[in-house]
Amino acid sequence: MTLLSEYTDAQLFAGVKCGDHAAFTELYERYWNVLFIHAFKIIKSEEKAMDVVQDIFTGLWEEASISTIHVSLKAFLYTSVRNKSLDAIRRQEVASRYLDSFVRHMAIGYPDTEETVSFNELVSLIDAGVADLPKQMQRIFRMSCTEGQSHSQIADELNITVHTVKKTITRARHFLKTWFIQFLLLFSLLHLLS
Incomplete structure (x- = not known):
């Protein structure tokens, strides 16, 4: 019997597309740490990096049956983490600008x-x-x-x-x-x- 750890990413993703929890768990364990490190290098926040990676894996599971990946799964995951991390930074910058503006208005006194x-x-x-x-x-x-x-x-x-x-x-x-x-x-x- 072949162990899931011996399967290629493509074989595991094919299993995920069919709803195979064990295949998903294997991919999760195979890539979670390296994707977290990748996200953390971009975002510089452990909590936000964990959120990004969790969102990527949640999306992978929920949308696998309708997803088509035209590159290697590894490349897809790394690109997804990079893009989602950059989006998180942009959203944080917008929220910070709004908050700064709000604080300035409140500092006027009333x-x-x-x-x-x-x-x-x-x-x-x-x-x-x-x-x-x-x-x-x-x-x-x-x-x-x-x-x-x-x-x-x-x-x-x-x-x-x-x-x-x-x-x-x-x-x-x-x-x-x-x-x-x-x-x-x-x-x-x-x-x-x-």
């Missing part, structure tokens, strides 16, 4: 009514973004971020694995980050046009 309304709308929209998460994802996210429970406490309370908790929180954060960045871009654009 925000005008429009800024207060905009800030309150932002808080409401973030709450709405969390409320739009699927119920179980929302519950796990709130238990972690609002209530401050550890992954193991959440896993024990909900009778699920710690891995499931981590994966769910990562997916929730990815959804909310994407949603929030889109809002910030729109808000910044409207602010510039006014």
Whole structure:
């Protein structure tokens, strides 16, 4: 019997396309560390590098059945990590510029009514973004971020694995980050046009 570790990337990816969890796990274990190092060199943040690599693997699993890769899987993964890392840096720069602008306005001493309304709308929209998460994802996210429970406490309370908790929180954060960045871009654009 041939061990999965002896399979080529192409053979493993063919298995992933058919929903083979073992093939996916082998690819994950084969590439996670080197992709994390690659992302970390670009982003300079362990947490963001982990998010990038997790997003790449989540996308690989969820979209494998419809994906066609025209280069080697290794090249595809490295390119994906590089692009997603650069996107994360760009989004962070936009968010930082917005935050700097907001802090400057607040430093004047008193925000005008429009800024207060905009800030309150932002808080409401973030709450709405969390409320739009699927119920179980929302519950796990709130238990972690609002209530401050550890992954193991959440896993024990909900009778699920710690891995499931981590994966769910990562997916929730990815959804909310994407949603929030889109809002910030729109808000910044409207602010510039006014």
